Amino acid sequence: MSLTKLETHSNSDLSLSSQLDNKDKIEVHVVSTENQIDVHSLDDEDYEEEDEDYVAPTEEELKTLRHVSGYIPLRCWLIAIVELAERFSYYGLSAPFQNYMANGPNDTPKGLLQLNSSGATAISYFFQFWCYVTPIFGGYMADTHWGKYNTICTGTGIYVSGIFILFMTSIESITTQNAARGGYIAAIILIGIATGMIKSNISVLIAEQVPKRKIRVITTSKGERVIEDPKLTVQNIFMFFYLMINIGSLSVIATTELEAHKGFWAAYLLPFCFFWIAVVVLIVGKKQYVRKPVGDKVISKCFTITWIAFKNKLDFDSAKPSCHPEANYPWTDKFVEEVRRAIRACKVFLFYPIYWCVYGQMLNNFVTQAGTMELHGLPNDFLQAIDSIAIIVFIPICEKFLYPFIRKFTPFRSITKIFWGFMFGSAAMIWAAVLQSFIYKAGPCFDKPLACAAQYAHTPNQVHIAWQVPAYVLIAFSEIFASITGLEYAYSNAPESMKSFIMSIFLLTTAFGSALGIAISPTSVDPKFTWAFTGLAVSCFIAGCLFWICFRKYNNTEDSMDEIDFIDEKVTDMANKASSFISPVLSTKSV
Known part of the structure; x- marks a missing residue:
């Protein structure tokens, strides 16, 4: 088990806890002094268990x-x-x-x-x-x-x-x-x-x-x-x-x-x-x-990502939510890589x-x-x-x-x-x-x-x-x-x-x-x-x-x-959401 904790402070306390165990379970919480916001909590059924007989090759x-x-x-x-x-x-x-x-x-x-x-x-x-x-x-x-x-x-x-x-x-x-x-x-x-x-x-x-x-x-x-x-x-x-x-x-x-x-x-x-x-x-x-279910305007998203990359000298990272959380892109980092x-x-x-x-x-x-x-x-x-x-x-x-x-x-x-x-x-x-x-x-x-x-x-x-x-x-x-x-x-x-x-x-x-x-x-x-x-x-x-x-x-x-x-799309999506909460606070602190 690994535990990562990041804390930033402004007028209100905000803390992000991300916890991963060996079943790739993740919980992300945003907490303030006034209330607690549960961004997402994944239960066991959100994941397909890895095969118990799985042996990674050397x-x-x-x-x-x-x-x-x-x-x-x-x-x-x-x-x-x-x-x-x-x-x-x-x-x-x-x-x-x-x-x-x-x-x-x-x-x-x-x-x-x-x-x-x-x-x-x-x-x-x-x-x-x-x-x-x-x-x-x-x-x-x-x-x-x-x-x-x-x-x-x-x-x-x-x-x-x-x-x-x-x-x-x-x-x-x-x-x-x-x-x-x-x-x-x-x-x-x-x-x-x-x-x-x-x-x-x-x-x-x-x-x-x-x-x-x-x-x-x-x-x-x-x-x-x-x-x-x-x-x-x-x-x-x-x-x-x-x-x-x-x-x-x-x-x-x-x-x-x-x-x-x-x-x-x-x-x-x-x-x-x-x-x-x-x-x-x-x-x-x-x-x-x-x-498999039909994607939500997936082809349109693909062309939008390609256009963003084209405008930025073919830099696909510019279309990633983790790089630009303020843009609120309706896709994940994994989809950009795909x-x-x-x-x-x-x-x-x-x-x-x-x-x-x-x-x-x-x-x-x-x-x-x-x-x-x-x-x-x-x-x-x-x-x-x-x-x-x-x-x-x-x-x-x-x-x-x-x-x-x-x-x-x-x-x-x-x-x-x-x-x-x-x-x-x-x-x-x-x-x-x-x-x-x-x-x-x-x-x-x-x-x-x-x-x-x-x-x-x-x-x-x-x-x-x-x-x-x-x-x-x-x-x-x-x-x-x-x-x-x-x-x-x-x-x-x-x-x-x-x-x-x-x-x-x-x-x-x-x-x-x-x-x-x-x-x-x-x-x-x-x-x-x-x-x-x-x-x-x-x-x-x-x-x-x-x-x-x-x-x-x-x-x-x-x-x-x-x-x-x-790539675990759920994990990256949670990280992107957490980043969108943290970025404004970090910006305020740096000012």
């Missing part, structure tokens, strides 16, 4: 004992089914989009809207852009009005409506080209809004099902003493979350086959039916989910648009490239499934073998992983550029695939489709290092009451990447594809190197930033 144990993840409860898996269903629908729908938009009913492969390759690529990027701008709206509504669960439920209803419109307007027997175009635009707008409402909240809701704990020593059932590391728990949550995304994205196998053999209506009907699983899971599990940390994280996201522009090639230009190769009976958009399969295979390998092996020699921290994500993205574009040059060197149409003569309109250049597989695998590795780690970083560095909004800012970088893709879409025509892929490879490599130069120092402060989560 420096030596941190270096020598094996680090493991904490327990992930069943309700996380239940929420993950919602994400699986949403991604099943999103990727199942978007895989046929390039053919649906670019080609006509008599082309090979078949389509409907006849917008040509360049137009289809631009709209494809617009769809990605829209889907990742709307999370700002979803994050704002969740953190200030509806809460995460209600926002996800609202997005689910909008999603179902959008898929239904797309399905109905793609039935060739009852639609026209103009009706199909109108239905397509309406559908992607609705689906984009719904995606934003779900994406900004679903990963955060999953992570919030696991209680926060400090790093500690535990003993396994086999008698081994290990370090239970909350950072590894968050890492595994987001790897498992990303695993669900990619299991869902295997829907491209089914929808591309349905597109090729039954029609686009069948390809869109399957995601519509599957999405109802998300509706059922949300309703059935409603009472099991941990749902905002400072979140701003730092947002700077890390600045390079991501270039990465997402590279990633977007998989959804459009890789599909177009495949259409000029020998498919051997496969749909040209089928190989998108290779990316998902690679992620499903390599995520467990990274978790069980690669990451523990690297940690034996050096901490494999977030900034390092993101850097390697950029490098793998660059490697994927190098492979695509080299492959494209071989396609242009192959007959019968060389650098004018399918367009050199009428008799070759349905004859691709003589390059096997399997040569695209390494590009998809390299993209998969880049996602494991850059995309998953970005999700972790956004969640871990966000204030407790602003996690959806900060997550939406990270997702917004995808929208900017799509905007870059729209800008370079005029290069998505033959014979310019080689230079398009080469330019993206160089850009991603340079962006990765600049990212490392700018942010590698953040690896050294990662642990200290994580400690902010365990």
